[in-house]
Amino acid sequence: MAFTLRSTDFAEQDTLPQEFVHHAMGAGGQNVSPALAWSDAPAGTKSFALTMHDPDAPTGSGWWHWVVYDIPASATGLPKGAGAAGGARLPQGAKQGRTDFGSKEYGGAAPPPGHGPHRYVFTLYALNVDKLDVPEDATAAYVGFMIHFAKVGEAKLTAKYER
Numbered sequence: 001m002a003f004t005l006r007s008t009d010f011a012e013q014d015t016l017p018q019e020f021v022h023h024a025m026g027a028g029g030q031n032v033s034p035a036l037a038w039s040d041a042p043a044g045t046k047s048f049a050l051t052m053h054d055p056d057a058p059t060g061s062g063w064w065h066w067v068v069y070d071i072p073a074s075a076t077g078l079p080k081g082a083g084a085a086g087g088a089r090l091p092q093g094a095k096q097g098r099t100d101f102g103s104k105e106y107g108g109a110a111p112p113p114g115h116g117p118h119r120y121v122f123t124l125y126a127l128n129v130d131k132l133d134v135p136e137d138a139t140a141a142y143v144g145f146m147i148h149f150a151k152v153g154e155a156k157l158t159a160k161y162e163r
Contacts, residue, residue, distance in 0.1 A: 033083030033106035064140030067097030
């Protein structure tokens with residue numbers, strides 16, 4: 001079986017529903033993180049990390065919308081709204097990293113008006129460590145760097161959005 005990431009809120013390549021769009025920058029959404037579920041993690045998985053990245057953002061390096069790490073290996077998903085500030089709906093022990101919005105919470109889609117469609121890539125990483133060794137205020141890029149040294153598998157789910 002293949003390591004798979006899916007959502008009950010949208011399918012692969014669907015338009016991201018307005019509920020999951022940011023409320024900042026005039027985007028007008030509710031900024032709620034979608035429900036995500038996964039299955040068939042690779043052998044040797046000790047924890048998971050999740051990122052949401054927009055590679056189409058006009059920054060030269062994309063935009064990090066969500067970073068969650070130290071998700072226990074026993075977890076099989078995240079409920080809708082798990083990305084709220086404070087992380088109360090995350091599995092015990094999971095942490096949210098700092099996004100490009102500057103906060104430790106989910107930040108929904110908010111592409112510049114008229115910039116065309118952007119891709120929002122949710123990537124779930126299966127890791128061979130129980131916990132990532134990252135500072136409390138680590139950037140998304142730093143967390144990503146550490147993820148890649150511990151990665152034993154990954155699963156992706158991509159949505160699109162434009163204004």
